[in-house]
Amino acid sequence: MANVTISPTNPHERILSAKRISRIVFTGLLLDILSFTIILPLLPRSLEAYKAREGSDPTTLLGSTLAWVSMLRSFILKHSHHSSLGSGFLQQGARADMVLLGGLLGSLYSLLQCLVAPVIGRLADKIGRRRTLMICMLGNIAWTVIWVFAGSFETFLVARVIAGLSEGNVQLSNTIIADVTDPQTRSHGMALVGIAFAIGFTLGPSIGAYFAQLNPDLLLSRGSTVFEYAPFAMAALFSLVLLIVECVYLFVRLPETLHYASSSIALSSNGEKAEKRLKPTKGLYSSSNVLLRRLNYLHFAYLFFFSGMEYTLTFLTHDKFGFTNAQQGKLLGLIGITSTIIQGGYVRRIKSVGKTRDKSLVSQGMIGCAFGLFCIAFCCLKIQANDANAESWLWAGALGLALASATVVNCLNSLVSLVASSSGQGGDIGRRLGDFRSAGQIGRALGPMFACSVYWLLGASTCYMAGAGAVTLIALVFIATVPTTHAAAMEKKPHKKSD
DSSP: OOBOOOOTTOHHHHHHHHHHHHHHHHHHHHHHHHHHHTTGGGHHHHHHHHHHHHTTOTTSHHHHHHHHHHHHHHHHHHHOSOTTTSOGGGGGTHHHHHHHHHHHHHHHHHHHHHHHHHHHHHHHHHHOHHHHHHHHHHHHHHHHHHHHTOOSHHHHHHHHHHHHHHOOHHHHHHHHHHHHOOTTTHHHHHHHHHHHHHHHHHHHHHHHHHHHTSOGGGTOOGGGOSSOOOTTHHHHHHHHHHHHHHHHHHHHHOOBOTTHHHHSOOOOTTSOOOHHHHGGGGGSOTTHHHHHHHHHHHHHHHHHHHHHHHHHHHHHHHHHHOOOHHHHHHHHHHHHHHHHHHHHHTGGGOOSOHHHHHHHHHHHHHHHHHHHHHHHHHHHHHHHTTOTTHHHHHHHHHHHHHHHHHHHHHHHHHHHHHSOOTTSOSTTHHHHHHHHHHHHHHHHHHHHHHHHHHHHHHOHHHHHHHHHHHHHHHHHHHHHHSOOOHHHHHHHHHHHHHO
């Protein structure tokens, strides 16, 4: 609503402004992620409810889709030559079909995000971050309203398509933080995005489960509308309330940051007038387009394997340990809480400069991910050997995944924002982060399908061992091909100019 009007002669006041904007972004994003994650524990049961309402009529969209999913499951079982190693989950018939359908809906969401992320990034560079964010918020509110009244699967699917095309809050939050931070403080700011994610994914599903128990007749009269309510409409209604609060809050509090860096002296982490310190970042890399493509490919490859292994984790705990919903929540909660602690107590406290710091954290996170997947693979081998201590390896693996969640993606976003644009200007951060997110969403869409196929056909231990080996290879490629030369340039070039 308000424009940035900080005086260029007062860098300390500018630092306070940047911190204030970062807090506003964090609060808005936390509300957004809480709203987003409310549906996660309800999706399988929502699909079950739609199936009960619409029956097994093959003429409906849900009926024909379930028939296709059942054929796919039967095909996998028929051609699995490793039944002793493969999952018994597929043999559960209709229940497995519903979980597979939920996975397909998740992949559809990621594919839509892949398509829309570059558009959102370019729009943010053209009309501004705040205005683009408001457009995304209207889309988010629209899909949630449709969700409340989604009495049929077709209506619910329309809502999810709008959701996939509207969700730009995470991408725009990274862009805004990149606008108001310098290379030294960039990762500290973007760690707030990871903290919001960790808190949201820890609390959101529990909130959704609580509101799912409430009867919508408590607030909504069925006789007052021609629409039929969705399953768990009270959870959808609470999600809508969160989005409306977020939209109003951002509209009132969030300033435009598109020209924040050029409107006055850029801030530095110690309050100095940092105009000279930031200018060298325009030439950090001589081949910026090549580096950006490399980072996009690495992001795709990493999320392809990470999201795939993450998706199959619930199959593993159900199939091998018989985890209840409460135990599943305990495992995911451990990952979320540990990730929050790492980001707040470790990532944001590291003092090394810009890109050197980011590369180190990404490397640590990828190695932690590989370690976690190796532990889970070893857990599967221990299960086959009837080792009573097999479950302890699962929890050790969860800690490795928490380290990865706390570091890799956020610091890769920071790296992309620090790469000099091909024009030598910094005004295309939205485009760069949009293309980067798009590449990652392709990995998120395709990874679960690949990982599930390996899990069901070749067995859990083979699946996680392959994932661990692939992430190790990605980490080695990242370490070998991403340069770490800009720290010295940042210190030397300003002195040359002052001579």
